[in-house]
Structure formats: structure tokens, C-alpha cells
Amino acid sequence: DAGVIQSPRHEVTEMGQEVTLRCKPISGHNSLFWYRQTMMRGLELLIYFNNNVPIDDSGMPEDRFSAKMPNASFSTLKIQPSEPRDSAVYFCASSSYVDWGNEQFFGPGTRLTVL
Amino acid sequence: TQLLEQSPQFLSIQEGENLTVYCNSSSVFSSLQWYRQEPGEGPVLLVTVVTGGEVKKLKRLTFQFGDARKDSSLHITAAQPGDTGLYLCAGAVSGGSNYKLTFGKGTLLTVNP
Numbered sequence: 001d002a003g004v005i006q007s008p009r010h011e012v013t014e015m016g017q018e019v020t021l022r023c024k025p026i027s028g029h030n031s032l033f034w035y036r037q038t039m040m041r042g043l044e045l046l047i048y049f050n051n052n053v054p055i056d057d058s059g060m061p062e063d064r065f066s067a068k069m070p071n072a073s074f075s076t077l078k079i080q081p082s083e084p085r086d087s088a089v090y091f092c093a094s095s096s097y098v099d100w101g102n103e104q105f106f107g108p109g110t111r112l113t114v115l
Numbered sequence: 116t117q118l119l120e121q122s123p124q125f126l127s128i129q130e131g132e133n134l135t136v137y138c139n140s141s142s143v144f145s146s147l148q149w150y151r152q153e154p155g156e157g158p159v160l161l162v163t164v165v166t167g168g169e170v171k172k173l174k175r176l177t178f179q180f181g182d183a184r185k186d187s188s189l190h191i192t193a194a195q196p197g198d199t200g201l202y203l204c205a206g207a208v209s210g211g212s213n214y215k216l217t218f219g220k221g222t223l224l225t226v227n228p
Binding site: 056 | 155156157160216217218220
């Protein structure tokens with residue numbers, strides 16, 4: 001298995017532009033998580049899906065952020081409009097079953113820089 | 116909001132030394148996981164502890180879950196340069212069929228040859 005795939009790996013954009021991050025989870029996993037990592041705040045959960053349905057989006061910073069999972073093999077995280085404070089590494093992770101301490105498999109991340 | 120405090124934040128030691136890093140919270144967790152993250156990569160799971168007082172060993176790494184399931188420690192014996200990385204603890208809170216992880220900010224370990 002190729003693991004969790006994220007694209008792009010790096011994104012540099014200007015303030016006000018729309019940014020779309022993409023994730024392909026591991027085949028067969030039914031849970032998908034979007035995280036953001038910064039030095040100041042560490043690794044923060046933004047939103048997670050079970051069976052393609054958003055379960056908890058309380059970590060989404062504001063309305064500029066949105067996430068979709070149209071099918072079991074694809075998810076997007078969109079920021080519109082982007083701001084410099086959105087600069088961070090964004091990780092997607094997937095898990096096989098929502099249970100006590102099931103392992104989450106992380107992708108390599110997308111490093112986003114908003115100028 | 117469940118918060119996990121990790122200490123120390125940074126640790127630089129020489130190869131062969133022993134070390135312990137800590138993960139503390141005022142909240143009770145269903146289980147606790149330890150991940151290691153290397154530069155440019157996502158975190159990778161090392162271990163999951165579920166029962167209060169549980170001790171798990173992974174080669175030179177020893178993980179312990181506190182009796183009250185609020186804290187955990189990771190002890191590394193005879194550290195090697197390959198142990199260098201960011202060590203993250205994550206507490207799981209389960210509600211019905213759903214759960215999510217709350218991560219600490221991590222301990223950045225550097226093992227010098």
C-alpha cells in the first residue's frame with residue numbers, strides 16, 4: 001500500500017488566494033482526519049470524517065476553512081481566502097476503525113506558505 | 116478541552132545516555148498513544164497504552180501509562196542517533212463510535228554521536 005497520499009507537498013501563495021489541499025486515504029480505512037501543525041500550537045485536529053460524513057469540525061478555525069469528502073478515497077481542505085497566519089504544515093491521516101486507540105496513519109503533509 | 120503538556124520541550128543528549136520524557140494532563144483519557152515524527156514526514160505510531168499502570172516495551176523504549184490514566188512517560192535506554200525526532204503523545208477520548216486524538220506539542224530529542 002502506498003500509504004496516505006497528500007498533494008501538493010509544498011504550496012506558496014499570496015494572501016487572498018484560494019488554496020486547495022488534497023488527500024487520498026489508505027484503501028479500506030473508514031476515518032479521515034485533517035490536522036494543522038505549527039511551532040506555536042503543535043498538532044491541532046481541524047476536522048474528521050467517519051464513512052465520508054463530517055463528525056467533528058470544531059477545530060476548523062473559521063469560515064474561511066472548509067473540508068469535503070465526496071467519496072471514500074478522496075478528501076479536500078480548502079482555504080478561501082488565505083491569510084499569512086494560515087501558514088503551517090497540514091496533515092491528513094486515516095484510520096481503519098474508530099475504536100480505542102486505533103493507529104492513525106499520517107501522510108507526509110503539505111507545507112503551506114501564505115505571503 | 117483536554118490539554119496534554121509534554122516536558123521537556125527540547126532535549127539534547129549524547130549517544131548512550133538514558134532519558135525520560137513526560138506527558139501530563141488533568142484529564143482522563145481512554146487510551147494514550149506515542150508517536151515519533153522525523154523532519155519532513157508525518158508522525159508514526161510507536162505504541163498505544165490503554166490500561167492504567169500499563170507498561171509496554173519496544174526494544175530500548177519503555178512506555179508507562181499512569182494509574183489514573185492522566186499521564187504517561189517514555190524512557191529510552193542507551194539512546195542512539197537514530198532516536199532523534201519529535202516525540203508526541205496523544206490522548207484518545209471516545210464517545211460512542213467516534214473518537215479523536217488530542218496531541219501534546221512534543222519533545223524534540225536530539226541524540227548526538
